[in-house]
Amino acid sequence: MPKTLAEKVYDAHVVRSTEGEPDLLYIDLHLVHEVTSPQAFDGLRAAGRTVRHPELTMATEDHNVPTLDILAPIADPVSRAQVEALRKNAAEFGIRLAPMGDRDQGIVHVIGPQLGLTQPGMTIVCGDSHTSTHGAFGALAFGIGTSEVEHVLATQTLPQYRPKQMSVTVEGELAPGVSAKDVILAVIAQIGTNGAAGHVIEYRGSAIEALSMEARMTICNMSIEAGAKAGLIAPDRTTFDFLQGRPHAPQGADWDAAVEYWSTLRTDEGAVFDAEVVLDAGTLTPFVTWGTNPGQGLPISERVPDPAQIADEGERHAAEQALAYMGLTPGTPLTEIEVDTVFLGSCTNGRIEDLRVAADLLRGKRIDAGTRMLVVPGSVGVKNQAEAEGLDRVFVEAGAEWRGAGCSMCLGMNPDQLKPGERSASTSNRNFQGRQGKGGRTHLVSPSVAAATALTGRLTAPADLTTA
Template sequence: MAKTLFDKIWEKHVVKNIEGGPSVLYIDKHFIHEVTSPQAFKGLEQRGLPVFRPKQVVATADHNVPTLNQHLPIKEELSRIQVQTLKDNCEKFGIELYGLGHPFQGIVHIIGPELGITQPGMTIVCGDSHTSTHGAFGAIAFGIGTSEVEMVLATQCLMQSKPKLMRINVDGELNKGVVSKDIILYIISQISASGATGYFVEYAGSAIRSLSMEGRMTICNMSIEMGARGGMIAPDETTFNYMQGRLFAPKGEEWDKAAEYWKTLYSDADAVFDRELNIRAEDIEPMITYGTNPGMGIGISGHVPELNEVAEKASFEKSLHYMGLQPGEVLKGHKVDYVFIGSCTNARIEDLRMVASFVKGKKKADNVEVWVVPGSKQVEKQAVEEGIDRIFEEAGFMLRQPGCSACLGMNEDKIPAGKYCISTSNRNFEGRQGPNARTMLASPLTAAAAAVTGVVTDVREMLQEQ
């Protein structure tokens, strides 16, 4: 019988099927951080339970960490307590921690792939919705709640109902200036922020195959923003080339054996999905959001919808009021105050290289503050070794230290109230980047163009001039 990629991995990890209920699913890797783990560890202590398989748990500090002066004590009390609590719990339960100052510290969904911990065919969970990032390697990866974090720590298993399956095919050639972030923002704008609710999504097609692993991770990262349980892409030579030689990837004979299995991880030609969508790559232009959920996105040459073009008028008007925008307004040329390049969506070395290549020899606009936050100590190190830090410094961009930073208002990097920030992160909810901050999601290229011009800009025009 024909099987999807998801089916093949799921079936291999089911420990037990409960009749009329969920399945008990074995979890290969469990990533934890300082925000969603304290209550889980407390639950274990109260029940007198150890962590069942500590070697399969990887911890890092990312959400609450400052991105300046990481050698100093954390100023914000709650952040300091959470980071210290993670350290204490990892010591108590025998878990490897990549904390502040460790050469492997960084955003949880960036360090997994770059260290070779994330591998095809795995089941991966973390108490963080953007765990779907790891699906780019052909893994079943999804976010879980704190009570589920405790369940996995205690048993290395999880109760899960099998989701419906969707395949999104993106075929054709991408236009100049269009990158992976634009693909996923376009898809979400087409099917809405709830259009994939109840589904696990597989991305396929020639445009997806043409992407680097970094690009694929960006796509899978934002699957959750259209309501999906997770996203995944079948592994191929691009995947294997990225992984080979990484610290925790298999070596020698173990590599050969693993690669042989990984090559079986694809959806069979006649596999059936519950829903299938087809998208032409040529239809996608640089994207930007105008509202307060990631589905409220438009092509850079477009305009904010008119009132008669939307179904839910009340929430649409509320969103525009928060953003200080009008129906029918063109965003191109709109003033920008902050540019944030970072987050688990776009803080990999490829993202920083892309921005550096674009801004080399240019200066930021006087009215804009630009923060570039690498996703990990490894990315930061590469940026320095490649001279990217000097390009940013000359352009007036601030290269900070690794962390989730201004993706979410949970640390010191907040956008001031009423200010507009073009952000390469994944969410533009009200207050996401700080109380009353106004967020426009875009690709690293579109963000870089805004940093240089001071306004929302069609990067294609600047690329043509170059």
């Protein structure tokens, strides 16, 4: 029977399957960070259990990490205690940890691919919903809760029900200045913030195949913002080229064996999807969100929607609440919305290619005098590479702040936060109420829209920048 890519990866990891019970799925790689793991390690200790495969587990510090003075102890005692708990747990259970200051430290979803630990056909989990990022390599990767973290630590498996299959096909060519972020924001706006619940999304089509690995990661990263279990893309030459030579990628004869297997990881002709979504890449333009969930987005050339014109009562009510929180008036052109802060970074858009795109727009220019711009590389590796390319100087000379690696302003767990009422254009993944700090207002954007917005102080498409 023809299978989808996701079904192939799933089936290759079934340890045990019995009627009336969930399948037991083997987990090839377990990524761990400080926020969702301490209670899981406590659970192991309380039950007298150990970590079954420390060598299939990799930990990093990212959510609580300050992006200034990263070698000093964390000032917030609660954050510090959480990071110290991870250090103690990693040492006690023999797990590799990339702590602050380490060359491998960074956001968990940036370092997995960077180290070559993320490979096609694997099952990858982490106590973090953006684990879907790793699907860009043709891995089945998904976020789990802390109880499941404990389960994977103890058994290297998870009980799972077979997910439904959804295809998102994007054909054609993206216009200049339109990026992977715009594609995924458009997808989420179309299917809704939980529209893919119960499904794994496979992204397909010529526009997806043309994307770099960084861009594919941006798309798969936000699968969860459509409610999907995971999102993945069939591995191809682009994938193999990205992986070859990375520290943990196979070498020599192993590389050849791996590529032979990886090349089979494609959806079969005739495989059935439970749901199908089709987008024309040529019609897409830069996308921004206006509301308080990632599905509330529009092309940047549009206006703030009028809830009175929304027929569905629930959606109308949600739009009213969102606009009240966001402090926006229906009918306002999105390009007239002024921002206080621009955030470039996160597991969605904190990779080298994202920084290059933004730097290209900022080179030789100054950002708006009333706007603050934070540039936060997703990992120490990305930071070092950016500095080797001179990108840090471009940002600093433009008036932006160049920071250390971490989750930073994506979520309010470290010192990088919006103040109440402040408004941001952010390359991160969530515009939920208070996500970037209590009372903060977030507009999700691509790296190029972020850079263009920093130059003007209001939401701006790169194509609309005057050359004057």
